[in-house]
Amino acid sequence: MNHKNIEIERKYKVLDDSFKRLATEHHHLRQGYLSLNDRNSIRVRIADDEAFLTVKSAPQSNGFAHFEWERPLSVEEAENLFPLVVSGCIDKVRWIVPMEDGLICEVDEFLGDNQGLLMAEVELESEDQLFVKPAFLGEEVTFNRHYYNSYLSLHPYTTWPLSDK
Numbered sequence: 001m002n003h004k005n006i007e008i009e010r011k012y013k014v015l016d017d018s019f020k021r022l023a024t025e026h027h028h029l030r031q032g033y034l035s036l037n038d039r040n041s042i043r044v045r046i047a048d049d050e051a052f053l054t055v056k057s058a059p060q061s062n063g064f065a066h067f068e069w070e071r072p073l074s075v076e077e078a079e080n081l082f083p084l085v086v087s088g089c090i091d092k093v094r095w096i097v098p099m100e101d102g103l104i105c106e107v108d109e110f111l112g113d114n115q116g117l118l119m120a121e122v123e124l125e126s127e128d129q130l131f132v133k134p135a136f137l138g139e140e141v142t143f144n145r146h147y148y149n150s151y152l153s154l155h156p157y158t159t160w161p162l163s164d165k
Contacts, residue, residue: 005067005068005069006065006066006067006068007056007065007066007067007068007123008064008065008123008124008125008126008127008129009064009121009122009123009124009142010064010121010122010124010140010142011119011120011121011140011141011142011144011147011148012119012120012121012122012133012137012138012139012140012141012142013118013119013120013137013138013139013141013147014107014118014119014120014136014137014138015135015136015137015138016136017109017118018135018136019095019097019105019107019120019134019136020095022097022098022134022136023095023096023097023107024096024097024098025095025096026093026094026095026096027047027048027093027094027096028047028048028092028093028094029045029046029047029090029091029092029093029094029108030045030046030089030090030091031043031044031045031046031089031090031149032044032081032082032085032086032087032088032089032090032153033085033086033087033150033153034081034084034085034086035086036086036087036150036153036154038058039057039058040055040056040057040058040067041055041056041150042054042055042056043055043056043149043150044073044078044081044082044085045078046075046078046079047094049075050072050075051072051073051074051075051077051078051079052070052071052072052073052078053070053071053073053078053081054068054069054070054071055067055068055069055070056068056069064124064127064142065127087150087153087154088113088153088154088156089112089153090110090114090149090152090153091110091111091112091113091114092108092109092110092111092114093108093109093111094106094107094108094109095107095108095109097120097134099122099131099132099134100132100134101131101132103122103123103124103131104122104123105120105121105122105134105137106120106121106122106123107119107120107136108120108121110152110157112156113156113157113158113159114152114156114157114158115157115158116157116158117152117157119141119147120136120137146160146164
């Protein structure tokens with residue numbers, strides 16, 4: 001696999017909305033899965049006025065890294081693919097928060113069927129890269145598949161029992 005197609009990220013629950021005052025930008029995202037199984041997914045996403053088709057593998061054995069291949073589409077092409085989505089759509093606002101060490105924290109504020117869920121991802125250069133964790137980040141859920149968008153498209157957060165949240 002080509003290294004540039006490997007994404008290494010850690011996922012966290014977000015404690016509160018204090019990240020909003022630190023954000024430098026935000027974008028509305030809508031996405032759905034055209035194919036979804038234990039090994040990989042094919043996703044269509046519209047982010048503001050841009051669209052993408054993404055093929056993503058399940059996390060590798062360490063849980064941090066996965067293969068990701070992404071290509072731009074026109075918004076019209078993406079809209080034409082949404083009727084083929086095999087699960088529910090994910091609707092969210094993504095907040096871009098610069099971190100002290102030059103990294104970026106992407107905070108997703110979920111809407112619709114996943115309303116009430118705040119999740120963050122920090123993309124890293126290597127699995128052992130250290131970083132200063134912002135105060136608004138809570139429990140790490142990198143290894144909990146329930147917090148992956150693909151799972152949320154099938155099992156929306158609003159349907160979870162309180163004991164699982």
